[in-house]
Amino acid sequence: MVESSRTASRSRAVIGESQHLLFSVAPGALWIFVFLVLPSLYLMAVAFMTNGPYGLPQMPLTLDSFEQLAGFGFLGWSPGNLYTLLRSLWQTLIATVLVVMVAYPIAYYITTCRVKWRAIMLLLVVVPSWTNQVIRTFGWMNLLAPGTPLSDLAQWLGVIPPNMGLYPSNFAVTLGLVYNFLPFMVLPLYAAFEKLDTAQVQAAQDLYASPMRTFWHAVFPQTLPGLLAGTVLVAIPAFGMYVIPELLGGGKGMMLGNLVANQFAGGSNWPLGAAGAILMLIATFIGLFAMRRIGKRLGGGEEVVI
């Protein structure tokens, strides 16, 4: 008797809790489901539709758009899209590596400064990203155009031919990507450095003679979670970037994001654009999954926070 009434009150509590969960979580979950999950599913469905005479999706269902994405068309196979894919991967890789090379020492340096300066230094790193990315990219357009001091310098050094500017070029795209994503790497790395266990470093310094080995064995593994988090924050949006290649690439730097956007904003082929979006999603999830695996294996069991 006593037993059953306790179960009853517990089950009522469980119902109350469930209701609570429903009321607190449902509006947001529903919002994201209706306005993001459904649209994404719809976009995926578009990828399996036929391209109409003027680029709009039509029935019947087909795999044509994936064939086109792979480069097969009326004129046989052509490598254009493969170039675009490889260029996107290459730009993402280079930009991420460069961002790490700049962000790593910067994040470390900030942790070595006095506490009261750190917040200001972090703010200084983050503030440029508060302006719109179109404006930031526009700044580089101004800075790298032909006839500007930087372009003149590059000409004098023989890096670029006479009369040309550093923009438009693939180099400008890389630079724009590094500029755009630097703060996303500095912040998680800074968090990792701040948590750094100095006792471990001390012990390592006693154990191994060279600073190099101390770094690799005691410092680097501890910063790995931050590094991986930063890589996710940089690489995924860089891979799908649209604005920077469009403005700074000058027709030579087309990336996957541009291929996808052109099918919609240029009005030529929705199913192909949707298929490109699926490819981008697959790459994104593979990247996330790989980062998690590596993070779990190397990060000493610590979960990578993204």
Place this chain on the structure above:
Amino acid sequence: MKKRTLQRGLSGFWWLTLVFLYLPLAVVVFFSFNAANSAARFTGFSLRWYERLLGNEQIISAFWNSMVLAIVSSVLALVIGCLIGYGMYRHRHRKLGWLIVLIYLPIVLPDIVFGISEMAFFVSIHRYTGLLQPGLLTMIISHVTFQIPFVALIVYSRLVGLDPTLFEAAKDLYATPFKRAWHFLLPTIKPALISAFFLSFTLSIDDFVISFFTSGPESATLPIYIWGAIKKGVTPEINAIAALMIGAVAIAALMSLLFNRQGQR
């Protein structure tokens, strides 16, 4: 000895990075005062490009659109995201994997996929129902979608950082859940709410791609206007609008610095 050279090298690298970060913005501001229409030569100080802005109705309406979009979407996202954040905290011992996936989805989805999904979706909804015509409303909906997760995560992490006994005490003090929420919960997480609002606002102002694909004829925001102007050919007027936006950001940065200082004291 060695350590000092390292430190000095790092300090030099830090200043170089600062130059790298601020040079493009400085150039925009500098040339917005250029008398000549040139990005290469500075021929003299002039405010003529700013004067042109004042008379440009499109820029003024773009400015208002940006503001309406950022404020309305941030407020909506604050309410919805706060609820989710609290729900996640209250039920953190349950298996909520699906919710975590749902919340991370807007964060990890590339901008461009996000934008075109929304666009294609809104277009087909409009075709069949006549609702959700591209414009400010569709832009607000899209912005709220990508702001919710950030608000939820900020609120959640603030709640996790609190002492759990506080909640017990609040239960004894206030009878109804609403009173508890109003007198205890909201004041406690106020700092988190403020920073969540500012983050949402910044995210909205910073967004271009998603706005671009969901906008209508009368809902162009400043970034969309600037994009159009760049596409039309770089004119010094863009320097002037961009310089104004950079100025606003600089003021916001100073304010957050002061705010931070006061918080520390």
Place this chain on the structure above:
Amino acid sequence: MKTMTTIATALGSLLLVASVQAQENKLYLFNWTQYMDPEIITAFEEKYDVEVVQNYYNSLPEMFAKLNTGGVSQYDIIVPSNYYVPRLIETGLVQKLDKSKIPNLDNVMEQFDDPSYDEGAVYSAPYQWGVSGLVYNAATFPDAPKSWSLMFDPDVNPSHPFALMGDGQVNMGVACAYLGHGYDCTGVDAWKESAKLLLETKNRERFSGFVDGTPSLQQLARGVSHVAMTYNGDYLFYKDENPESFENIKFMIPDEGTEKWVDVMMIPSKAPNAEMAHNFINFILDAEVGAQLSNYNYYASPNEAAKPHLDEVLTKPPVQPSEDDMERLKFTPSLKGQQLQTFTQLWNEVQSR
């Protein structure tokens, strides 16, 4: 509490502002950039007590995409070029004109009464016509040949940056013209050859981008490029606005031939204010307004009645090309179906490699 109320009030008033804005009597005009005299808009607004909302595009693909993504029910007037007219009609994006509401159609020159792109001019009324040509810096190329070789031959321009057009079909056309297939070529073999030329050209070190007709002029004035493509009217417009910067910039119609085009006014099929759109077309076709328009944007007028009011510059080259040049001008072909997809594949290839 107080902040909450403030936020709520602010939110409410903002939404109110947004909803009030949407209710007024308006005409939505979707037009090329730098193509409309603001004074004409003011005059129209006063005459019909309506507010004109203008939006702009730099290329036809952009316009077409916007129309497909909701624009069809949001714009009252669009101004596409001839080769996009058939696809707008076939996709049902535009409506037939009610000619009884446009008495000024009588002012239009005879040759525009039954154009090849819209037989019987059922859906469209002409706005302006013009030429896409080569524009270059004469200080860099004092002895420029009257030929597309300035763009496509690395020996003629070995050392200066140049830009191709943003619109793929125009690029393909001029490449065809340079190779001797004529600007309006459509054969797969000719296209393949042209695409190959475009690809080689774009991969030259001095290539500086695919730039639409209006911005390419700004790039020339700023020295970002020294050879590009643009429209005759835009060239004169900017030259007049900024004579110093454009002192050495010259426009030419290459001997291999190039594009002539007609921009027409059309009404989207679900235009919110089709009635006012007819009024607008009629207003533009008025003799004096038509002349004012041409005098403003430096494009040739299709309006016979406007002739006496035109400035002198509009009666001579490059606005009215010489008879020799006129023979070498061709319309851009209207593509559809497999032909369009073949072209798209080739153009995509040029862009991405």
